[in-house]
Amino acid sequence: GAKWAYTGPHGENHWSMHYPFCGGSFQSPIDIQTQLLNFDPSLRPIELQNYNLSATEQLILGNNGHSVVLSLPRRMYISSLSQRYTAAQLHLHWGSSHLPSGSEHIINGHRFAAEIHLVHFNSDRYPNISMAADKSDGLAVLGVLIEIGEFNPVVDQFLKYIKGIKYRDQKVQVPGFNIRGLFPGRLDEYYRYDGSLTTPPCYPSVLWTVFKNPVTISLQQFRTLATAIYSSHQQELVPVPMNSNFRRAQYPDSRLVLCSFKR
Ligand SMILES: NS(=O)(=O)c1c(F)c(F)c(S(=O)(=O)CCO)c(N[C@H]2CCCc3ccccc32)c1F
Numbered sequence: 041g042a043k044w045a046y047t048g049p050h051g052e053n054h055w056s057m058h059y060p061f062c063g064g065s066f067q068s069p070i071d072i073q074t075q076l077l078n079f080d081p082s083l084r085p086i087e088l089q090n091y092n093l094s095a096t097e098q099l100i101l102g103n104n105g106h107s108v109v110l111s112l113p114r115r116m117y118i119s120s121l122s123q124r125y126t127a128a129q130l131h132l133h134w135g136s137s138h139l140p141s142g143s144e145h146i147i148n149g150h151r152f153a154a155e156i157h158l159v160h161f162n163s164d165r166y167p168n169i170s171m172a173a174d175k176s177d178g179l180a181v182l183g184v185l186i187e188i189g190e191f192n193p194v195v196d197q198f199l200k201y202i203k204g205i206k207y208r209d210q211k212v213q214v215p216g217f218n219i220r221g222l223f224p225g226r227l228d229e230y231y232r233y234d235g236s237l238t239t240p241p242c243y244p245s246v247l248w249t250v251f252k253n254p255v256t257i258s259l260q261q262f263r264t265l266a267t268a269i270y271s272s273h274q275q276e277l278v279p280v281p282m283n284s285n286f287r288r289a290q291y292p293d294s295r296l297v298l299c300s301f302k303r
């Protein structure tokens with residue numbers, strides 16, 4: 041599709057020119073206002089199957105010009121939703137080295153340092169993610185908020201290879217690891233709402249789950265994430281650093297944001 045960016049003439053205020061859904065309803069991310077949440081007792085703990093990958097499994101870590109993306113094997117899936125949602129990839133959104141504030145979802149106006157998204161598609165109904173991406177029940181994305189603090193040894197399982205994907209379209213192989221370790225301890229405490237892809241084509245096709253409890257990465261790890269990669273190709277004359285790759289909060293409209301926990 042047409043090229044898009046987070047700043048400049050192809051920045052988010054221009055996305056709807058080539059991607060009409062970006063100007064539509066049910067857009068993500070949003071500012072989660074905790075005093076407006078609706079507790080929903082039917083929201084069960086998230087159950088993840090086959091997330092503990094062996095080191096003999098090789099994953100592809102890539103730079104797609106918009107984010108750092110880790111491919112995930114299809115045997116990983118979410119089993120606690122009404123239909124099976126099979127893993128496709130995980131990617132991150134972050135700030136810049138002098139502004140460690142780049143999560144997409146914000147809580148009461150507070151932006152966290154970064155955010156991990158694990159993208160899944162409804163494999164009960166669609167053969168692959170491309171067929172699912174524009175369907176209202178097509179995708180389920182799990183969001184994990186990241187704040188600066190203790191070093192994160194699980195994030196480092198892929199972050200330590202980031203120097204191999206400095207430029208757009210570069211890829212490296214990464215040994216498998218326990219992807220469950222990227223999540224906070226409590227998979228029963230989360231926010232839930234109907235939203236969209238946060239990048240073009242912005243399809244309103246995502247069942248969003250954002251975990252209440254953030255995880256940490258160290259300031260050094262954050263600086264590596266925020267300074268190591270470029271959204272431009274290696275042969276381009278002007279290297280474009282990749283940082284602040286987050287979309288601003290969208291209008292909630294009349295959407296209800298549910299939560300799986302009281303207080
Ligand atoms: N924040 S977000 O909404 O979760 C989110 C991103 F931010 C993001 F950059 C990507 S992307 O890297 O593919 C860049 C352009 O879509 C995706 N892609 C998903 C949905 C679109 C179709 C597709 C096809 C194969 C694999 C992944 C995906 C995305 F879902």
Ligand SMILES: [Zn+2]
Nearest residue numbers: 131133157238
């Ligand atoms: Zn994302």
